[in-house]
Amino acid sequence: MDAVHPRVLGYLGRALSLELTAVQQYMTQASLAETWGDSEAAARFRRETVEEMRHAEQIVQRMLAVGVAPAASQLRPVAQAPDLAGLLRRDLDLEDDLVNLYAEASRFCRLVGDCVQETLFNQLLQEEQHHGEELAGWLKELGRLERSRDDERASF
Ligand SMILES: [Fe+2]
Numbered sequence: 001m002d003a004v005h006p007r008v009l010g011y012l013g014r015a016l017s018l019e020l021t022a023v024q025q026y027m028t029q030a031s032l033a034e035t036w037g038d039s040e041a042a043a044r045f046r047r048e049t050v051e052e053m054r055h056a057e058q059i060v061q062r063m064l065a066v067g068v069a070p071a072a073s074q075l076r077p078v079a080q081a082p083d084l085a086g087l088l089r090r091d092l093d094l095e096d097d098l099v100n101l102y103a104e105a106s107r108f109c110r111l112v113g114d115c116v117q118e119t120l121f122n123q124l125l126q127e128e129q130h131h132g133e134e135l136a137g138w139l140k141e142l143g144r145l146e147r148s149r150d151d152e153r154a155s156f
């Protein structure tokens with residue numbers, strides 16, 4: 001096994017911290033949505049939680065494969081917001097951070113010729129971009145619902 005560049009190990013460590021931050025955030029939001037009586041949103045957040053958990057697992061497996069002990073540090077506190085749209089905006093920020101991290105990590109791996117790690121970071125990059133698009137779509141949908149409710153109210 002070729003030695004993995006220390007900076008690549010650093011990206012793996014940051015990725016694990018950020019993916020576990022996402023697990024904690026979506027898990028909390030699922031419970032929060034449940035207390036708001038919004039079981040549909042709760043189910044969506046639960047699906048996100050599972051996807052982020054799978055990402056964390058992939059990172060752990062990769063760390064074991066390259067011979068380092070997974071040790072996530074500094075989980076960020078769950079972002080707060082008073083309503084669903086606010087939560088989704090915070091989630092978009094987090095997904096953006098993941099996208100930026102994976103874009104940088106994958107660029108660096110290409111630079112040092114580490115194809116194995118580059119492939120993993122690229123796959124994760126695409127999945128986080130997809131999450132971001134889904135969340136943005138959900139936020140738009142919420143805005144439309146809100147506007148049609150306002151229109152209904154205005155017509156009375
Ligand atoms: Fe993820």
Ligand SMILES: [Fe+2]
Pocket residue numbers: 022052095098127128131
């Ligand atoms: Fe994500």
